[in-house]
Amino acid sequence: MSTQSIAALFGLSGVPAEAVVQVFDDVSNPYIPSVNSDYVFRRDFVRELIAFLTFPSGDSLYVTGPTGSGKTSGVTETLGRMNWPMQSVTAHGNLELNDLIGHYALVSRKEGEQPSMQFVYGALATAMREGHVLLINEIDLMNPAELSGLNDVLEGRPLVISANGGEVIKPHANFRVIVTGNSTGAGDATGLYQGVLMQNMAAMDRYRFTVVDYPAEADEVAIVTKAAPGIVPTVAQAMVKLANEVRSAFVGGDNHPGQLSLTMSTRTLVRWAKLTLVYRKAEKPLEYALQQSFLARANEVEKVAVIQIAKDVFGQSWA
Template identity: 30%
Template sequence: MNIALPVAIEQQMQTRKKQFAYDEDAYLIGKGGYTTAAPYTLYDAIVALALGKNVLLKGPTGAGKTKLAETLSYLFGQPMHSINCSVDLDAEAMLGFKTIQEREGKPVIEFIPGPVIQAMTKGHLLYIDEINMAKPETLPILNGVLDYRKTLTNPFTGEVVKAKSTFGVIAAINEGYIGTVPLNEALKNRFIVIDVPYIQGDALKDVLRAQSILKDHSLIDRFVMLSADLIVQVQSGQISETAASIRALIDACDLAVYLPPLRAIERGIVEKLEDDREKAAVRNIAETLFE
């Protein structure tokens, strides 16, 4: 990471790395790898998290929000528990559930903590993906977790759970996406909001070289050009964000090692789209760059 951080922030990161080096959940630490042409995206997220702020990553689908969250986990050396939001998300999926266990030959009721309570009690990170996909009535249970109190009254046990000082929350949001709802202002106000732009140019080249098995530099350059053209179409409203997803682009690059590029793009990008007009638009762009 070629970012000069304030000494106090760097010390905070090193302290956490030492603290969690031998944590039983160390396997949950992210692998890192987030790259961007806008270095302050990462810098600002690091500072906010080190200061104990909740971080909301806002950006188009496939821009690298999850990879940024994993990179923060990696840089702090801190395990990260995850919640994938949907309309079916409920309190049990977030907090945990009761179950019957056998102890010394007798059935006893035990509470199995979920990702929120595990992250709080262990001082880990909590990643809430696509937070605006959850039903609005589901999230208020986290209000006390996300403000200065960092506490939660567990509705299943009546216990008041207090988070450890290193506990942190990272959430991701895709605005205007199908199935999403606007975040409640009281909830959004509990976060530091960081825009995560599309990765482009040399930064995208670095990502493709690091995360794809494609090693042909000439082909990689053309895939970077394809991405730039797709982003222009997304920004003008001609195609959906799915078409410009970095994940989909990496899939196409991987396939291009063994398939002709146009067929790789068909499998990795085009067929993920639903609209025939969008499919045709992507094909037309690809055909101008690949023979």
């Protein structure tokens, strides 16, 4: 391993020059996540993620935040720059622990060779053995009973694969578990995320939590302009302002509920910017692109409300 400056590696300003991180020298591992050179990192998230990767102290990491806020991309972009291999799984209601451990399947060692029954290791077993990060996305969609089956592994105990003759896999020193979710394991009180389940309290006690909210306005403008080169900076600023207005209308206030049933994520914002460039020859490119990237999901009343916000934000340039 080698030492690199955090400020230089992640493009962060204001980070002391003496702040460094250990990076793997092997860049040939096919499980190292690919990186986006234009990705905009957030200082707090990088600090908390590096702290976990360097000093896990027996914990796993739960990354929570609203949809499209950059939970998964923040993890993968960080691991990619550190050359840390990763096994990634997206959870769902039917995901079982055995899917993560592995199963028997007919496998041919060479093309055209007669297949034989062999044990195929899952993401969990591979990550434990090889020292990869196991990333489970949408963890709060998983059956709590199945997720609790990870408890022994999360506490650092070996994985015993009874289906493979009682094989024992001891956790590699570089093995880490990171999960993402829209909730914090306590269920979804808003009713906006279908399928989110309340998780077992004992299972959640094995995680440290980090919150990834939508970026600050200046950071989000930088994300949009990097993702969609050619967008005029003033237009990018107006797009971000519109997104924040929509989010405020979605959340509501102390004395009144939200006026909108959907919100605009950073992912949607970037999609809108890219499509605006694609349809720049259209009669109303901003509105045309917004329809495809966001408005099609809204009801008629919400569409009118968002369009009115857009007209107020963009002024004459909306047309």
